[in-house]
Amino acid sequence: MCILNSAMTRFKLILLLLFAVCLAPVAVMAADEHAEAESAEKAINPKEIIFEHLGDGYGWEVPFDHHHRIPLPVIVWGSDGLHVFSSARITGGQEYTDGNATFRLGDSESNWKGKIVEVVDGKESRPWDFSITKNVCALFITVLLVGGIMLWLAAYLRRKPFNAPRKGLGAVEVCVTFVYDGVIKPILGPKASKFAPYLLTAFFFILVMNLLGLVVIFPGGANLTGNIAITLVLSICTFLATNLFANKHYWKEILWPDVPLWLKCPIPIMPVIEIFGMFTKPAALTVRLFANMMGGHMIVITLTLLIFIFSAISPVAGGATTVVSLIFSIFMLLIDVLVSFIQAYVFTMLSTIFIGLANEEEHEKHEAAKEGHIGKEIEETLI
Numbered sequence: 001m002c003i004l005n006s007a008m009t010r011f012k013l014i015l016l017l018l019f020a021v022c023l024a025p026v027a028v029m030a031a032d033e034h035a036e037a038e039s040a041e042k043a044i045n046p047k048e049i050i051f052e053h054l055g056d057g058y059g060w061e062v063p064f065d066h067h068h069r070i071p072l073p074v075i076v077w078g079s080d081g082l083h084v085f086s087s088a089r090i091t092g093g094q095e096y097t098d099g100n101a102t103f104r105l106g107d108s109e110s111n112w113k114g115k116i117v118e119v120v121d122g123k124e125s126r127p128w129d130f131s132i133t134k135n136v137c138a139l140f141i142t143v144l145l146v147g148g149i150m151l152w153l154a155a156y157l158r159r160k161p162f163n164a165p166r167k168g169l170g171a172v173e174v175c176v177t178f179v180y181d182g183v184i185k186p187i188l189g190p191k192a193s194k195f196a197p198y199l200l201t202a203f204f205f206i207l208v209m210n211l212l213g214l215v216v217i218f219p220g221g222a223n224l225t226g227n228i229a230i231t232l233v234l235s236i237c238t239f240l241a242t243n244l245f246a247n248k249h250y251w252k253e254i255l256w257p258d259v260p261l262w263l264k265c266p267i268p269i270m271p272v273i274e275i276f277g278m279f280t281k282p283a284a285l286t287v288r289l290f291a292n293m294m295g296g297h298m299i300v301i302t303l304t305l306l307i308f309i310f311s312a313i314s315p316v317a318g319g320a321t322t323v324v325s326l327i328f329s330i331f332m333l334l335i336d337v338l339v340s341f342i343q344a345y346v347f348t349m350l351s352t353i354f355i356g357l358a359n360e361e362e363h364e365k366h367e368a369a370k371e372g373h374i375g376k377e378i379e380e381t382l383i
Helices: 002-030 033-041 046-054 134-159 167-213 228-244 248-255 269-313 315-358 362-382
Strands: 059-062 065-071 073-078 081-086 096-098 101-105 116-120 123-125
Touching (some): 046 269, 073 101, 073 116, 081 101, 134 167, 167 269, 228 269, 228 315, 269 315
Antiparallel strands (some): 073 081, 101 116, 116 123
16 A cells, blocks of 8 residues: 555656646746847757758767867868868868868858868868768777677686676677577578678677667767668678678579570570679668668657757747657657667678578578478468
8 A cells, every 4th residue: 555655656746747847938938029039049950950960070069068069180181281180170160271271161052061171262172081070980989899898708708618797798698699599500500600700790880889879978979870871881791791702503593593594595684683683682781771770860859859849939839849759759769779789680680691692502492492392282281
């Protein structure tokens, strides 16, 4: 009974807090016209904020402070050679002169908005840019984290080979065992140990990038897997692992498949389709990972911006929207944590399947077809 009373008391307190949050903005309605004009001048641009947070940049946003950034090194090759300086010198529309070269960020009227441009005789030109941007810095952080965790786990298992690690290190070992024993080994069989280092690296690399992207403070906040260039490079790695280590049977099925002759000669219809399929597989990997992670980040940011949009319309609507947006944002973040694991798993599984198909022997294919035919006969008999 005491437990029930305590639970009811907590429930009432939660309702009271939500009621207070919803009605608190009513007090803002007494603000004067000067405050309204000032807030109108500082009206936010949702489109600009969304793409700024999802895109790359020459600085790292300070949490809860939209006007300040953690500077990163700028490395460019201009018209008179190499230049290295801090990105703080060109933020806020400033120009930086180094020797005879002048650099700044391209504005909205420039062809290179948000990118570093060199000003020569009043004209903008794009220098060779090797800067450590936010995404590049996040990649370095991810590499250090994944490498450090794996070396830590390897050192522990080398030191205590018969003891199971606990806590966080135990969770990492569970993930390794789950991916290797559940995906890589059943599909690749005796060749699992050959491709396991790449596949496990891809899994943990994507997983850590996804999870860091959900953290709003440094070193998180970079939308790496929501950048199609990152997912494209990962897919190219799978493409190279698939085709460089493929056997003769795989290339025979590509260039001279087992179909009627008129589909191969004189017009190579099936070979063209098979060659086209070689490139659609990495393209599917690229778009799948990019779209899922980009969509999750965009939904969370949009839900947060709804608070400011409705607050500009009405303080009461802003208060009600705050509660709803916070609840849905937390829910979407929890979903994104699950999606981070799922997308890393799906990318690894599809990469394993593509590599397995490229290393499948001809007799294995016939045995699989035979087993499928026998299974179909058994199923028809049972029916």
